[in-house]
Structures are given as structure tokens and as C-alpha cells.
Amino acid sequence: MEGSAMQEAKVKSPEDRKVLDRLLEERWLSGLWNVQAEERPLDPKTTVKPHIWKWKDVYDGLLLAREAIGIKSGTVERRNIRLVNPGLQDRKLTTHTMLFGFQLIQPGEVAPAHRHTMTAIRFVLKGKGAYTNVEGKKMIMEAGDLILTPQWTWHEHANGSAKDEAILFSMHDTPVLQAFGLYREEGQGDSHIGL
Numbered sequence: 513m514e515g516s517a518m519q520e521a522k523v524k525s526p527e528d529r530k531v532l533d534r535l536l537e538e539r540w541l542s543g544l545w546n547v548q549a550e551e552r553p554l555d556p557k558t559t560v561k562p563h564i565w566k567w568k569d570v571y572d573g574l575l576l577a578r579e580a581i582g583i584k585s586g587t588v589e590r591r592n593i594r595l596v597n598p599g600l601q602d603r604k605l606t607t608h609t610m611l612f613g614f615q616l617i618q619p620g621e622v623a624p625a626h627r628h629t630m631t632a633i634r635f636v637l638k639g640k641g642a643y644t645n646v647e648g649k650k651m652i653m654e655a656g657d658l659i660l661t662p663q664w665t666w667h668e669h670a671n672g673s674a675k676d677e678a679i680l681f682s683m684h685d686t687p688v689l690q691a692f693g694l695y696r697e698e699g700q701g702d703s704h705i706g707l
């Protein structure tokens with residue numbers, strides 16, 4: 513019986529390592545002896561950089577988005593501006609484990625229902641008469657309140673005020689879910705969650 517290319521290969525000495533490496537590479541294998549020293553750091557390395565996001569920039573952006581970005585199911589579900597770490601520009605994340613953003617809801621608006629595998633922590637900066645509806649549980653949002661939205665629960669945000677805008681600071685564990693291949697998001701079209 514004919515031997516395989518690997519069986520017939522002449523790999524007898526350290527000088528033949530390139531032959532061995534090529535044979536392995538062709539079979540989607542790799543010797544751990546090729547790991548470089550820089551791939552085995554002695555201390556944890558991160559690309560995340562210290563950064564300060566100025567509230568004025570965020571708020572000015574939200575005011576501009578107020579006119580330009582309409583909340584409508586199927587197009588934009590949330591008028592949210594996220595904080596992008598200069599070290600994670602390609603992924604547009606705030607840190608390697610968290611995604612932060614600010615959301616503005618105009619008087620009379622209802623941000624459509626959706627659910628996702630990320631958990632959300634919401635800190636209310638402004639709001640009078642606004643509420644978030646989490647699976648039928650109405651939670652009034654007033655400045656200083658903290659609201660948690662567990663993973664995979666339907667939720668929508670509404671602003672029942674006639675004149676006051678609502679602003680939320682939202683924190684999501686999106687990058688963690690992405691790392692585990694568990695990130696999912698689902699919308700509910702134009703229908704709303706009952707109260």
C-alpha cells in the first residue's frame with residue numbers, strides 16, 4: 513500500500529523543520545514550537561486606551577441626531593450614540609467587554625420593542641413621563657434612576673411627556689456575547705408590548 517506524503521517525508525533533523533511545518537500547514541495544523549515570544553506576554557496586554565468622552569460632544573451629537581435620525585422600526589430602533597474607544601476603532605466598542613451609549617427619546621416617541629442576548633444597564637439622565645416597558649412591566653424613568661433589562665427580554669422605551677426629552681446612558685455586555693458567539697438580536701416590527 514502506498515504511504516501518505518507525511519509518512520514518506522524526510523524529516524530527520526532540526527534542519528528539516530520547514531518541511532514539517534509545511535506539511536502540517538497544508539493540513540490546517542501547526543506546531544506550538546512556532547509560537548513567537550511576543551505571543552506569550554508575561555503581563556496582560558490590551559489595546560483599550562484611557563479616554564475621556566466629553567458630555568458636550570455627546571449631547572451636541574444627540575441634538576443633531578434628534579432631527580436627523582427618526583426612530584422607526586426596521587430602520588432605526590434606537591437613537592443611540594455609542595462611545596468608541598480609540599484602541600477599538602475597528603469594532604466600535606467602549607472596552608473589550610463593554611459597550612456604552614447615550615440615547616435620546618423625544619416627547620411622544622416610542623422606541624420599538626426588541627430583545628437581545630446582551631444584558632442592559634440603564635442610567636437615566638433626563639426624563640419626565642418617560643418609561644421603559646420590559647415584558648409588560650412599566651418602569652417610569654426619572655433622572656437618577658437605574659433600570660436593568662435582563663438578557664432576551666422584550667423591551668421598548670417610550671416618552672409620554674409633551675415637552676421633555678428623555679436621555680438614557682446604556683451599558684451592554686455586547687463584546688462578551690460576541691466573543692462566545694452568542695450575540696443575537698430580534699425586532700418585533702411595528703407592534704408594541706402590552707402593559
Ligand SMILES: [Fe+2]
Nearest residue numbers: 626628632667
Ligand atoms: Fe435593547
